[in-house]
Amino acid sequence: MSEVEGKAAGEPLKVALLGCGVVGSSVARMLTQQAGDLTARVGRPLELIGIAVRRAGRDRSDLPVDPSLFTTDADSLVTKADIVIEVIGGIEPARSLILKAMEHGASVVSANKALLAEDGPNLYAAADRCGVDLYYEAAVAGAIPIxxxxxxxxxxxxxxxxxxxxxxxxxxxxxxxxxxxxxxxxxxxxxxxxxxxxxxxxxxxxxxxxxxxxxxxxxxxxxxxxxxxxxxxxxxxxxxxxxxxxxxxxxxxxxxxxxxxxxxxxxxxxxxxxxxxxxxxxxxxxxxxxxxxxxxxxxxxxxxxxxxxxxxxGAGGDPTASAVLGDVVAVARHRVGGAKGPGESAYADLPVLDIGRALTRYHISLDVADRPGVLAQVATAFAEHGVSIETVRQQIVRDDETGAARANLIVVTHMAPDSALSATVDALADLPTVDEVTSVMRVEGS
Amino acid sequence: MSEVEGKAAGEPLKVALLGCGVVGSSVARMLTQQAGDLTARVGRPLELIGIAVRRAGRDRSDLPVDPSLFTTDADSLVTKADIVIEVIGGIEPARSLILKAMEHGASVVSANKALLAEDGPNLYAAADRCGVDLYYEAAVAGAIPIxxxxxxxxxxxxxxxxxxxxxxxxxxxxxxxxxxxxxxxxxxxxxxxxxxxxxxxxxxxxxxxxxxxxxxxxxxxxxxxxxxxxxxxxxxxxxxxxxxxxxxxxxxxxxxxxxxxxxxxxxxxxxxxxxxxxxxxxxxxxxxxxxxxxxxxxxxxxxxxxxxxxxxxGAGGDPTASAVLGDVVAVARHRVGGAKGPGESAYADLPVLDIGRALTRYHISLDVADRPGVLAQVATAFAEHGVSIETVRQQIVRDDETGAARANLIVVTHMAPDSALSATVDALADLPTVDEVTSVMRVEGS
The missing domain is CATH 3.30.360.10 (Dihydrodipicolinate Reductase; domain 2)
Known part of the structure; x- marks a missing residue:
């Protein structure tokens, strides 16, 4: 046994994996193939004690793991682990399994954006109550540490x-x-x-x-x-x-x-x-x-x-597994050091504003009659809603058959509340000189 | 007292700041102006107990801090803190102060790339021995979390x-x-x-x-x-x-x-x-x-x-201070939770290769005689060093006065060891048909 292995020796941390789809397969493979590095980084070995799958009997011989690890009994598996990795996705049974894992003292690493976004506070509360970690880097933007x-x-x-x-x-x-x-x-x-x-x-x-x-x-x-x-x-x-x-x-x-x-x-x-x-x-x-x-x-x-x-x-088996395993190492280090990572931080408790109050800019394209006074009408509609215009561009389009001229107006606004912008669009559509509002799109990032 | 403040109450963590230049000033300002948020995020208040400066008496009235906090006695200051922020830079006295701070039980946050790159292992060993944290996100790429x-x-x-x-x-x-x-x-x-x-x-x-x-x-x-x-x-x-x-x-x-x-x-x-x-x-x-x-x-x-x-x-007072304070919150959370972040990880202990063994590509520009056989000579010099050529581009340059034609050769190589590439350049310079090697530059990122 090398010095490194000697230092890192000790009771392995038991890891349970829930789900063995694209991401789960990558996680299982990396846990196995990088066992030496993970042990050195955590300070104790990580032992994969089971992989919960929905259907037994599927051929998974491509994975370098002991076939006896596969089980359909996720409920029992989560009670035996120090760390539970949830890559099933969706709300149930993922939520119940995570809560059960926490109640049995396991820290949880999840890639489940839907669940975190729907029920994050409950999961955090359970983690806090049980004194365990809840990490979910993989839930947003895959491999990107964000x-x-x-x-x-x-x-x-x-x-x-x-x-x-x-x-x-x-x-x-x-x-x-x-x-x-x-x-x-x-x-x-x-x-x-x-x-x-x-x-x-x-x-x-x-x-x-x-x-x-x-x-x-x-x-x-x-x-x-x-x-x-x-x-x-x-x-x-x-x-x-x-x-x-x-x-x-x-x-x-x-x-x-x-x-x-x-x-x-x-x-x-x-x-x-x-x-x-x-x-x-x-x-x-x-x-x-x-x-x-x-x-x-x-x-x-x-x-x-x-x-x-x-x-x-932002997606894919290996990239997402990279984020999952980064979290696994973090929560495992906490186990080794007797620590816990940051929990929920919701102290600011800021109100979430209605979309109408969001400040944005609109790019609006209109087909209008080509005659004097039309631009003035259009500009008035913006002014009446307190929206100021950054640029207007007009193109004359002549109908090949009839020879009639129509104009296409492209208006880009300055920043304004979304409610004022969308009310302006409604008003424009009602103007008799406006044939059609052909395109409305917000402009961001400037 | 609100619920949040109530929860976060408790003995403040004592923070000492070493250095009050561009970065130190930003750190002092942010510690003061964001005290409420920092308290909520850490779980306990952070109290700035002193700012060590080299020269007393300088006007620092632009900073929103009690003037009595400034001291020239850094040595004594570091013995009284839970967290020491080092933004002095350079090797000494930064190193001695950091080591002294650790010996007195303080976790250290530093922005000091020179010191970390010269003596990181010693600092890590001291942190380990003293059971404290050593964080230095600000040392590389300023505000960028890397x-x-x-x-x-x-x-x-x-x-x-x-x-x-x-x-x-x-x-x-x-x-x-x-x-x-x-x-x-x-x-x-x-x-x-x-x-x-x-x-x-x-x-x-x-x-x-x-x-x-x-x-x-x-x-x-x-x-x-x-x-x-x-x-x-x-x-x-x-x-x-x-x-x-x-x-x-x-x-x-x-x-x-x-x-x-x-x-x-x-x-x-x-x-x-x-x-x-x-x-x-x-x-x-x-x-x-x-x-x-x-x-x-x-x-x-x-x-x-x-x-x-x-x-x-990558630089500037506020961006660098952002990275420093992120670390301050991390080590402060560890204090509150009785934990410690990751220490040195040097288990892989890989050899550092000589530059000659680095694999890279060269872009080489040569002035050569414009006559048959020159390209063959040049190509042979590459081949003799085991370097394969990706592209060659030849431009004929005619001297306006003499009318004599010279050729400019631009060679881009495939990947090869740097030693072979630089030996090739030496050999090219010695070729009688090569007037001058006008530019040599490596090509990366392809």
Whole structure:
């Protein structure tokens, strides 16, 4: 036995793995193949004592683990472990198993964004009551270390804004629309064919996945409880090739953004936080503007640190397993040292503002009659809602057959409350000289 | 007293600040102005008990702290604190004060890259012996959380390569050379005028600062002791406008890179690690290629996580103070919870390879005679050293006066050991048909 192994010897820490899909398989493989390194880093060996699966008998001979470790009895497995890794996903049975594991004294590492975003405070309370750790770095942005930096590295700073591309599927789809000119449906089909989108892509394209991640990011960034239900959510299903083209003309790109923002009034008093997910144009020159394919990136603005960006793979077995195992080492070190990591921090308890109070900018494209006075009417509609205009661009479009001229107006606003912006759009649609509001998209990141 | 304050009440943790320059002032201000948040996040109040300065009597009325806190008696101050923040910099008296603080039971947060890179193992050993924490996130890349992600988030993964722009001054200088075509001297003067470079820029432009950071990054990434002396270091003073222009023609940009790499043979056996700092071309399309001005960024490749990038401000009072205070909260939480963070991890103890064994690529520009057989001679010189050529580009340059034709050859190699590459350059310079080797630069990040 080498000196290192000698030092690290001692009772192994028992690790139970719940779930053996793409992520679970990677976790099992890495736990086995990197056992020596993990032992040295933790100070005690990690022993995989069981892998709970839904169906027994499936061939898993590709995994370098003892076949007798597989069990369908997750309920019993969690009572025997020091550390439970939950990579089942979904609300149940994941929640009950996690709670049971904690009650039996196990620290929990989870990759379950849906559960954390729906019921985080209860899980934290259980962890606190049981004196165990709850870690979930893998729940947001896969391999990218983002929760630990926000929760620990920025713990002495004030986070003002988090702007994230946290869903790889939608980023892939929007990137393809941008580079090929494809419409939404075609790009989704291609993403499905390549395995970037699931057969039922609802959770991704409707923004549910991003909303859960936004809730988790906002909770940590603002020391406030935020659940999925608090997040204003718009997906990308209505993003058209024309919207993407309009963004291009502005030297922008359309991204599905998870936005967490702390809003203050002019005197510096906290108004609350805004947590929202929607497709928006951002300048190509913005650090998030060059995030391609299925990559994720999170941009953070903090009072003292300034602008930070974290970039990497947001999904996949190995990348997600990397985040899971980082947490496993952390909670295992705590076990060895008799310590516990940070628990829930919700002391700030800031109100979550309605989407109407979020400050943003709109890019609006209108088809209007080409005659004097139309621009004045349009400008009046903005002014009446207290929205100031940054730029207006007018293009004359002549109908090849009739020869009639119509005008296309593109208006980009200054920052204004979303309620005023959306009321302006409604008013524009009602103007007799406006044929059609052809595209409405928010502009972020400037 | 609110519930939060009630919970967090208790004996304050005593914090001593050593140094009150740009970073120290920001730390003092943030400790004071964010006292409420810090108390809530730590679970107990932090009380600033003293600020050690070199000279008494300087006007510091701009800082919101009690003037009686300033002292020139650092030696006595460190014996009274629970947490000591060292932002003096340099080796002494910083080292003695840190060791004394630890012996008196204080955890230490330092921003001192030079000291950590020179004497990290001794400081770690002292921290271990005294049962206290040693944290130093601010020592590398200022506000960017990079040490904690490597030390903790990636603790379950295997880091293969770290490629960092970790010195803002040199990045500013090289960026100006790139955008304006200026030479090195002119760009440095401008950087000095704008406060981006010091009056004596040696530590930055000769790569000493980056080498210290490379040593720290390599130590954490590879669980191996690496000191500044182990780092191969080349500065940017010899980078010419012509080098920068040559990079442009390759769609590359010249950056001073800190490179930490784990090298394996074809069977996967560890050969050792390479830690080096030098200016190199990287493609503009590489995530590091778009890092402008004085920004820092660190690119990490890990076995499971894949490619990650961390980007932000690498220097400045507030950004650095953000990193310092994140560490202060971490070690304070440990005090409250009776815990200790991770100590030194040097179990892997990998050999540090000589620069000659580093694998890299060269971009070589040569002035040669324009006659048949020259290219064959040049190609033979590469072949004799086992270096294969990726591309050769030849330009004929005709002397306006004499009409004589000379040729400029640009050769980009495939990956090869640095020793073979530099021996090739020596051999090329000795060829009778080669007038001059006009530019040699490594190519990284492809």
């Amino acid at each position: 929760l630990r930096p926000i929760r620990e590295s920025l713990a002495g700073d004030e986070v003002r804004k988090v702007l994230g591309i946290v869903n790889g599927t939608t980023n892939y789809v929007l990137d393809k629309m941008d580079t090929t000119g494809q419409g939404f449906a075609e790009a989704v089909e291609q993403a499905q064919a390549l395995g970037y989108a699931e057969a039922d892509p609802t959770a991704d394209v409707e923004g549910f996945d991003a909303a859960a991640k936004a809730a988790i990011l906002a909770s940590l960034a603002f020391h406030t409880r935020v659940s999925s239900d608090d997040v204003h959510r718009e997906g990308i299903t209505e993003v058209t090739a024309a919207d993407v083209q309009a963004a291009k003309e502005m030297d922008c790109v359309v991204k599905l953004l998870a936005i967490c923002e702390r809003t203050r009034d002019e005197q510096g008093h906290d108004l609350g936080i805004s947590v929202r997910v929607y497709p928006a144009m951002i300048p190509r020159s913005h650090p998030l503007g060059s995030v391609r394919d299925a990559y994720n990136a999170v941009f953070v603005e903090a009072a003292a640190a300034g602008e930070l960006m974290f970039y990497g793979k | 040490l904690r992600p490597i030390r903790e988030s990636l603790a379950g993964d295997e880091v293969r390569k770290v490629l960092g722009i970790v010195n803002g001054t040199t990045n500013y200088v090289l960026d100006k050379m790139d955008t304006t075509g200026q030479g090195f001297a002119e760009a440095v003067e401008q950087a000095q005028a704008l406060g981006y470079a010091e009056a004596d820029p040696t530590a930055d432009v000769e790569g000493f600062d980056a080498a210290a950071k490379a040593a720290i990054l390599a130590s954490l990434a590879f669980h191996t002791r690496v000191s500044s002396d182990d780092v191969h270091r080349e500065g940017i003073t010899e980078v010419t406008a012509a080098d920068v222009q040559a990079a442009k023609e390759m769609d590359c940009v010249v950056k001073l890179l800190a490179i930490c790499e784990r090298t394996r043979d074809e069977q996967g056996h560890d050969l050792g690690i390479s830690v080096r700092v030098y200016p190199a071309m990287i493609p503009r399309s590489h995530p590091l290629g778009s890092v402008r001005d004085a920004y820092n960024a660190v690119f990490v490749e890990a076995a499971a996580a894949g490619e990650l990038m961390f980007y932000g401000k």
